Amino acid sequence: MSQPFPSILIQGGLLNGAQASDVYLSGGSIRAITEPGAGLTGFEPTITLQAQGLWVLPGLIDLSARLREPGFEYKATLESEMLAAIAGGVTRLVCPPDTDPPLDEPGLVEMLKHRARLLAQAHVHPLGALTAGLRGEQLTEMAELTEAGCVGFSQSTHPLVDTQVLFRAMQYAKTFDYTVWAYARDPWLGASGVAHSGPTAGRMGLPGVPVANETIRLYTLFELVRQTGVRLHLCRLSSAAGLELVRKAKAEGLTVTADVSVHHLHMTDLDIGDYDSNCRVDPPFRSQRDREAITMALQDGTLDAICSDHAPVDEEGKQLPFGEAEPGVIGLELLLPLTMAWARDQHVPVDQALALLTQGPARILKRDAGVLREGAQADLCLYAPEEPWLITADTLRSQGRNTPFIGRELEGRVKATLVDGRLVFRQGLDVLQK
Numbered sequence: 156m157s158q159p160f161p162s163i164l165i166q167g168g169l170l171n172g173a174q175a176s177d178v179y180l181s182g183g184s185i186r187a188i189t190e191p192g193a194g195l196t197g198f199e200p201t202i203t204l205q206a207q208g209l210w211v212l213p214g215l216i217d218l219s220a221r222l223r224e225p226g227f228e229y230k231a232t233l234e235s236e237m238l239a240a241i242a243g244g245v246t247r248l249v250c251p252p253d254t255d256p257p258l259d260e261p262g263l264v265e266m267l268k269h270r271a272r273l274l275a276q277a278h279v280h281p282l283g284a285l286t287a288g289l290r291g292e293q294l295t296e297m298a299e300l301t302e303a304g305c306v307g308f309s310q311s312t313h314p315l316v317d318t319q320v321l322f323r324a325m326q327y328a329k330t331f332d333y334t335v336w337a338y339a340r341d342p343w344l345g346a347s348g349v350a351h352s353g354p355t356a357g358r359m360g361l362p363g364v365p366v367a368n369e370t371i372r373l374y375t376l377f378e379l380v381r382q383t384g385v386r387l388h389l390c391r392l393s394s395a396a397g398l399e400l401v402r403k404a405k406a407e408g409l410t411v412t413a414d415v416s417v418h419h420l421h422m423t424d425l426d427i428g429d430y431d432s433n434c435r436v437d438p439p440f441r442s443q444r445d446r447e448a449i450t451m452a453l454q455d456g457t458l459d460a461i462c463s464d465h466a467p468v469d470e471e472g473k474q475l476p477f478g479e480a481e482p483g484v485i486g487l488e489l490l491l492p493l494t495m496a497w498a499r500d501q502h503v504p505v506d507q508a509l510a511l512l513t514q515g516p517a518r519i520l521k522r523d524a525g526v527l528r529e530g531a532q533a534d535l536c537l538y539a540p541e542e543p544w545l546i547t548a549d550t551l552r553s554q555g556r557n558t559p560f561i562g563r564e565l566e567g568r569v570k571a572t573l574v575d576g577r578l579v580f581r582q583g584l585d586v587l588q589k
Contacts, residue, residue, distance in 0.1 A: 160576050161201045167191045168206030168537060170527060171213075172505045178211055180533040183576040187529055202578060205585040206537050209570060212509060213525045214246025214277075214534035216516035218414050218462040219390065220487055222248075222279070223554075224267065226255025231467035231554040233267075236487065237276040239465075239553035241580040243488040244536030244569040246277050247516075247524060252284040253311035259284035259295045261303035268304045276579050278534075280306040280520060282336055285324050289313040294324055297333055306520055307334035307388065312437060314342035322379055329385040334519075336388045339372040339397060340438075349478045351424040351441040359427065361478060364439050369397040373404075380409050388519055389413040391464055393438040395448030402457045412519050413457065415449055416464040417490050418559070420497040422446075426559065432473045432480035433559040436464075450501050453511060460515040463490040467555025485555040489546070491538060492567035493560075533576035537584065542568045 165178040170188065179187045179195050187195050220240065223231040240248055250267070252258035258267070264281050271279035283305035287293045290313075297308055308328060315321050328335050345364035350356040352363030369392065377400070380387050392398055392413050404411050422440040434440060452458040466483030473480050486493070490512065498508035513525030524532060544550060546560045571581040578586070 161578075162199060163202045163204065163573070163576065163578065164198070164200035165204045165206050165211055165535070165537070168209045168211035170211050171509060172210040172540065176211070178527070178535070180573070180576045184533050185527065185529055185531050188527070201589050203587040204537065204571060204578075205587070208539070210538040210540055211527065212244065212536050212538055213513045213527050214536055214572065214574065215244050215491060215512045216520065216525055217245045217248040217465070217487065217490060218460055218516050218519065220245070220248040220250055220463060220465040221253070221467065221483075222250050223467055224254065224270070225263070230469045230472070233270055234274065235552065235554040236465070236467065237271065237274050239485070239487040239551070240277040241572040241574070242552045242569060244491050244538060244572050245487055246534035246536070246572065246574050247280060247520075247522070248277055248487075249280045249282060249306065249520070251311040252282050252309055253289060253313065257284045257289045258282070258300075258305070259287050259289070261296075261299045264300060264303040264305055275577070277574060280304075282307050282309045284308070285310045285335065286315065286320065291315040291317060291320060294320070294327060297327060298331060301331070301333065307336045309336035309390070310338070312338055312340065314340065316342045318375060318379070322382070325379050325383040325385040329383045332386070334386045334388055336390055337376055338390050339369045339376065339392060341368045341371045344368045344371060349435060349439070350427060351439045353424055353442055355424040355427060359430065366394040366396050366441070369394050369438065370400060373397055373400045377404050377409060377411070380404075380411065384410065386410045387412075391416050391438055392458065393419055393441050393445060395445045398448050398452040398457055402452070402455075405457065412459045414460040414462050415453070415458050417461050417486055417493045417497075418464070418484055419446065419449055420461070421493060422559065427477065430477040431559060432475060432477050433484065433557050433561070435477055435480045435482050436484055437482040450497075454503060454507070459511075459519060461490070461494055461511045462516070463487050465553070467553055468557045469555070473557050483557060485551070485553045485558050487553060488551055489558065489560060489565070491569060492565040495540065495567050496565065533573055535573045536569050537571040538567060539570050540567045542566070544568050
C-alpha cells in the first residue's frame with residue numbers, strides 16, 4: 156500500500172461492545188482512544204465515521220479460509236473471497252495449502268501474497284504444505300517457505316499415513332520453532348464416511364465417520380508432541396471425546412492449541428434433514444452431546460479459537476446426492492453474527508466470545524493483533540449488533556453460496572472494516588470527508 160494513510164476519527168462507538176469512545180487513527184495505527192467529544196489536540200481527521208450505537212471491534216482473525224487460488228477459480232476467486240472477508244469484518248485470514256498446485260514452493264506463496272497485497276484488503280497468512288505436493292512422502296523446504304511468508308505447515312485434509320514422515324516433520328519444525336497445523340483424522344477409519352456415525356446416519360443409509368476417527372489420531376499426534384516438543388495446532392475438532400483428550404493434553408503441559416468451526420456451534424447431524432448437501436462438511440456435524448461439549452471447551456480454554464472454515468464450492472459440486480457432494484461451507488461473512496448468536500444463546504460474555512475471534516487466533520499466529528489499544532495496528536470493524544438481515548445469494552459477497560443458513564435471518568451485521576488504518580469496506584454508514 157503506497158498511498159498515504161488517512162487520519163480517521165471513529166466517533167462515539169462502543170469499544171468492544173461496552174464503553175462509548177472516540178477512536179483516532181493515523182499512520183496505520185490507533186493514535187488515541189478518548190471519551191466521546193474529548194477531542195485530541197492537533198488531530199484533524201480527513202474521514203469521520205459516525206459510529207453511535209455501533210460496536211468498535213478489533214478486526215477478526217480467521218484461522219481457515221480457502222481462497223481457491225491458485226487452481227480452483229471456478230469455485231471462487233481471490234477478489235470475491237477477499238471482499239467476503241472484509242464484508243465480514245475479517246482483517247486477517249489463514250489460507251490452507253491445498254490449492255492447485257499446493258503451496259509447497261516459495262514462488263507460489265510469494266505470488267499469492269503479492270496478489271493479496273495488490274487488492275489492499277485483508278492480510279493473508281498462507282500455510283505451507285508440510286510435504287511436497289501434499290503427498291505425505293517428502294518434506295518441503297520449510298525454511299524457504301517461512302521466508303516467503305508461511306505462518307505454519309499443514310497437510311490440510313490430505314492424510315499423512317506414514318508416521319515416520321510426520322515424526323521427521325515435527326522434529327524439523329521444532330528445531331526452527333515452526334508450528335505444525337494438523338487435522339485429527341485417522342487415514343483409514345471412517346475414510347469413506349460422509350456423516351457422523353449414529354442413529355441419523357444409520358436411518359438415512361449414509362456411511363458414518365466414527366468419533367474414533369478423531370480420537371485415534373489425537374493419541375498419535377500427542378505422543379509425537381511428547382517426543383519432539385513441537386508446537387501443534389489442531390484444526391476443526393468436533394467431538395466430546397476428542398476435546399477431553401485435548402483438555403488432558405493441555406493439563407499435561409503439551410504445546411497444543413485447537414480451534415473449531417463456527418458452524419459446529421450451531422448444527423448437529425439432525426440438521427442433515429432431507430439430505431441437505433450444504434450440511435456436508437468435514438468433519439461432519441456430530442451429536443447434540445458433542446455440540447454441548449464444544450461450548451464447554453470454548454468456555455474453559457480447551458479450545459482457543461473459532462474460525463469460519465470457509466470453503467466455497469460451486470453448484471456442480473453441491474447439487475449432488477449427499478454422499479457424493481463436495482464437503483464445505485462458506486462462512487467469512489457469517490463468522491461474527493453466528494458467534495454472537497451462539498454467545499447470546501449460551502450466556503457467554505461478549506468479551507470472551509470476541510476473544511475467540513481475535514486474541515486467541517492472534518496468539519496462535521504469534522502476532523501482536525486482535526486488540527484495541529493506543530499504538531496497535533489499525534485493523535478494526537464496526538458492527539451493528541441488532542441489525543437483522545436475511546441470508547440470500549444476493550446478500551453474500553462470496554462467490555460460493557454453499558451454506559445451510561441460506562434463507563435464514565441473522566441478527567448483527569458489519570457496517571465498516573478498516574485495514575492498516577484505511578477504510579476498505581462500508582455499507583449503510585455515515586461518513587464525513589474533508
